[in-house]
Amino acid sequence: MTMPNSAMPFLVLTRAGYEDLARRVDLGKASLYVNPGLLSEHDIARLRETGTAVHVMATAVDPGKPQEVQQALLLTKSDAGSVWVERAAPRAAAGLVTGTGTGKTKVQRADAPVTPSTSLRRRLARSAGALASDTLRRLRISDHGRRLMAIPYQGFGNGTRIWLKGRLLDEHAFREQSQADSGWQNLVALYRLLESDQVAHARVLARFGGASHETFTDRGGYFSFDFTVDTVLASGWHRVELEFPDSLLPDRQPVRASADILVPAATARFGIISDIDDTVLWTNVTNKLNMALMLARTNHHTRKPFKGVAAFYRALRDGAGGDEDNPLFYVSSSPWHLYGPLVEFMKLQDIPLGPLLLRELSVRKVLKINQHGSHKLEQIERILDFYPGMQFVLIGDSGEQDPEIYTEVVRRHPHAVRMIYIRNVNPDPSRIDALDALIDEVSATGTQLVLSPDSVFAASHAAAEGLIAVDRLPSVRSDKREDESAEPIHSGL
Template identity: 65%
Template sequence: MPFLILTRSGFDDAVSNVGAPGAALHINPGVASDDEVAALRAAGAVVHILPSMVDPKKTDQVELALQAAARDGDPVWLERGTAATPPAAPAVAHEPGDNTSAEEHEALHHRLARTAGAVARAALRGLSPGGRQPMTVPYLGFGNAGKLWVKGRVLDESIFREQAGDDSRWSNLMALYQRLESDEVAGARVRAHFQGQSHETVTDRGGYFSFEIVPTQPVPGGWQTVELELPDSRGEDGQPVRTKAEAMVPAPTARFGIISDIDDTVLWTNVTNKLNMALMLARSNAHTRKPFKGVGAFYRALRHGAGGNEDNPVFYVSSSPWHLFGPLVEFLRLQGIPVGPLLLRELGVREVFKLTSHGNHKLEKIELILSYYPDMQFVLIGDSGEQDPEIYTEVVRRHPKQVKVIYIRDVNPDPARIEALDKLIAEVSATGTQLILAPDSVFAASHAAAEGLIHVDRLASVRSDKKEDDSVLPGA
């Protein structure tokens, strides 16, 4: 596995934490002495001294060095320098549909899954700029008139930059790895202030915290602001580090709620293939990804409801990790899809691309949402690719009166899968609820209009939205 080492501190970290036998080290001139290089080679390492000095602060020089180090197709681990360089990023990644063999795809899958492995962490541990203040990353919360749920994470770095539509795949890859390799702060005290009350908690091992706030006065509908602070961390002004969290309370006009999956329902992620999902995330961003055809108009129609101004709340439950919260919210906003609370998955980076079942996570999050709104009915939206139909059927079993209708986007033509779905449709129908297997958003919207969930006039906008997407997306 090649290492690109540009500084003395990077050399010291790599040598002290990486076994020499088999390691390929590409080292800046002057970083290591001749004796040190000879000792590494005697221990079995393959040492290459770069032909010219590479400035770790100049991205173009770093990219060229990475390309040279990656000529054999392996990923190259890059130390984190003082400039906006990517932490531990693979320099080469094959795309789905190329001529790469299955064995090479599988090898790449394992290499991507190792991004948070001990080797990468060791190489990065001592190289981050010192003196950084912890940052609080608040997520979108929700609640009712009597309580609010607020969640966030405390990290010890603020290196996330805004992405743009003309970003290169390399820039997208850097941004992805920066998010996945962000350093959490465990045991940090966090205070929340709302309606004159203060609440305090401590972050867990992953740096996460959450509050269930019971206010002194009923909370009106709309987005509520909760002040967050880190009492033990001071900013440049000498005051505790502060930020704001937003929590949504449904409007009094809301007639029902919407709970939607994201992966392969709103946004194509190919979540059933973790390798292809990783490559998609690495080569695109919120500006360049596109939603499934007609999704934006359909979700806006559900938000407005049959009355046109119902302001029905939308929640998103996904197996994606919290690391991707920012890009997902940005994606929703850029695509004109109603923004609502996202309930994602707490994962270490080591687990992000593992082929694990996420059904329990989604069911738990849906249960949490329903517990806040026991008198509200919900429209559940997902796809047939993974476990959404089974999860939603279980929700119907537990809460038959709270599910209005289930829309499942049909993405799996396998006869065995279709037979399993037919059984679920029959089971759900026996409770008085419908599970609709829809080929696209127009079909689902037509059914929703017939059921009085959206205004019939909205069908034209869903069809138009789908036609516009047809010009930029492959058939779905």
């Protein structure tokens, strides 16, 4: 009998499948992706003690639904190019299965030889093509529905300088999502966002204050401007007019759009720079499969923020004086493709808006976000360069590299960081030890790195430090209670 390679990741969906796997594989070297509730906390702790990497998925995958199993198979990343999957199948015993190059699943009985899967990259490419064709067929979209679309992102500026970014797409009109959307509709919407057709090398004009500035879109369809202005800009939102003179609509008129630019208020005492993933809303960014399943099965109506975040961020915006209008900036490793849904999510949850600085990723790289540190550091440096006289409160989580990135910011700009709040989402003892070392290093500069279990704890500390008004604490607690009592919304495929 051919034994499966324990170096491959295993997608385990039932208890019977787990017990079968445990008899055949040295789990001390395995990486398991398991359905929620399949293993007890004791089982998970015991496995992790022996070296097993256990990832509990955010939403359950039904082994009797091939669409869900196939989705999980495609989104499970393996450096070795192979993924083992256990699922139920008609007239076949539960056992180990492996994806084939056609995007289907070949069932193997538990006592039969197991055939290695083909390259994960080939499976992803072929299945993406099949998904695209099926998507267009189901939605009955014709090429006549295509149109050029300019997507400007919120920018920012100081008294004499403006930065903004955007993208030019040749794309189908996006359908507005709703709370009633099914998992399939969410998946289609996500696919459209990730598979947008960019327009490269297009000329772009930005007009502001009587002056015109020119640039071109890059290979990904992105463009950016960083220019100075002749007059001192007042605080508040300003509008930059954009034109794509060589990119014509069906009526032969050039594509036009406008970008909103934030200039912080003169009353601001500090700025806030926040991560989004696992800080504002739960995405499980450290687990690519869970993150992808969450994105595919939900939309901005059905995702929920971390409890109390909205009220805490409003309190930080208003400051101790209640009317400081402190600016917020969001820096994330999420791709620019998700800009629209993220902005709509913040509006729906009443989270203060501010410029989002996301990451340029192609659809093939959207799940490869393990090297996000340089991107975040670069964007934070950009913000600090615009506001050299302003101090900032940095907010992130312990799941990936936020504490290390923020500590590096303190090393480079010790006087620019007022406070660091890190949501503790990783209870691993070795991670806690690493954070303790960073806390000591940051404290030596006079800045605090605070490890916080939730928004109420962070808000209480911020009130004691004079960052927010003490009378705002009840609203943070109330916001947290409302989120806890709200019925969770799920959208299945």
